[in-house]
Amino acid sequence: MSHLKPASEGLRTRIFQIIFESDTPSAKAFDIALIAVILCSVLVVMLESVVPLRERHGSLFYWLEWSFTLLFTFELAVRLYCLERPWQYLRSFYGIIDLLAILPTWLALVLPGAQSLVVVRLLRALRIFRVLRLMEFVGEGRLLLDAMKRSARQIFLFLFTVCMLITIFASLVYLIEPAEAGFTSIPTSIYWAAVTLTTVGYGDISPVTPLGQAISVMMMLIGYSIIAVPTGVFSAEVIRSIRADRYSDEACPGCGHDRHEKRASYCLHCGTWLDEETPDPRAENDDAPHDDKT
Template identity: 75%
Template sequence: MADLRPAAVGLRTRLFQIIFESDSRLAKSFDIGLILMILASVAVVMLDSVDSYHSAFGTLFYEAEWAFTLLFTLELAARLYCLERPLKYLTSFYGVIDLLSILPTWLALLFPWGQSLLVVRLLRVLRIFRVLRLMQFVGEGRLLIDALKNSWHQILLFLFGVLMVVIIFSSLVYLIEPPEAGFSNIPTAVYWGVVTLTTVGYGDITPVTPLGQFISMMVMLIGYSIIAVPTGVFSAEVIRSLREQRYSNEACPGCGLDRHEHDSRYCRRCGTWLDEDTQDPRLRDEADGASQQGH
């Protein structure tokens, strides 16, 4: 939300600084109070779903929920009021979550079942990242996202391979096992195959024939052997990205070699001084002289 801007200088700017920023004590207090209010509203919805609590405190829960809804509605109105482009925020991720957090209660006036959607407010706790100053890890988070983007072809191919293995073994077990064992259809057998391959093993469906049990053993062994494949592919991409960050794209002025480490002062091939804008020409002359003697 770094591209959001206040609508005008004055009250709107002050509201923007309190609501969308966390530099001042008042802004931090606003965020913390909002998070506590979100958690309290979710707790009310969860407790209201318990029959005994609903019978004893149903009226109190109803009034508390409407109080939370009015406060969240005022908060959303204040957010839209202080923004230069309120529609842009309203269509963003946090804007949609803000809208969904108040919409179910208003819809409950027409549709009583709509109140169960209020747990979506829990997503708004994501704002706690601003309070805890976790934005300093955005660079590392982007590194992981880039690694996923670079390795998604290999991971997707791996998933297709796993899916083929599951379908083949599940179909075999469906043919071998009697319906009384629980393998009444191929989708149910595929469920068993996924549970077995991931080595979870709920035990609700198990083969009873020796051949089916042998296939189960093979599927479990395959699961243990392939579980490290996507991890290895993703780890390799992360390591490659970390190595890429160590080097700069600046080419050597002497030989044109690139990919030097950021703190390198001399070219690793010809020894030329890399920083052409250095303020100490004597060091540059010494480096050039050493480079010429080396040639």
């Protein structure tokens, strides 16, 4: 949120430093208190979904929920008050989450049941990354996303193949197994085939004929054998991303060797200065005149 600016000097700036920064004790205390309140509000929603607790403490849950909603509404209003461009914050990721955190309760006044959506408040706890100085891991997260994008075509081909296998085996078992065994339609058989191929095995539907059981064994073995395919593809892309992020493709001007670390100044093989745009400081020191004191 470094692009956000306070509205003016004075009170708004002090509020901005407390709410949007985390390098001061007061800002850290505010963020930790906010996260604690968010977790408490989500816990209230979860407990309210338990029927015995709702019947016994429904009134308490109701007033707690409205207390959290009013508190978060006030907090969002203060955030917008101290900003130079409030709409810029509302269009950001955290702004949308903050808005969604209070809308369900207000919508529940006209749309019964919308109150259960307040669990989206849990997303606001993402601010813990800023509090605990974990933003450095965003780079690693971006590296994983890049690896997923590059392996998207291979993973899509793998999923398409799996869907084909599931459909074929499901159709076979539908023809082989009697309806009494639970295979009443091809979609139901597809459900069984997906559960079997992924080796989950709920057991609510299972073949009763020897041929159907043999197909089940074959599918489970295939599932174990192909589960490593997407893992291997993604792992290879992650390794490639790590190498691309760490190593440079520029060749050494002395020996032509490439794949040097980006922070390297000299070639690991021949010791040549790698940055051709700047002079080698070691060579300059060697060429400097030396005083003869003898």
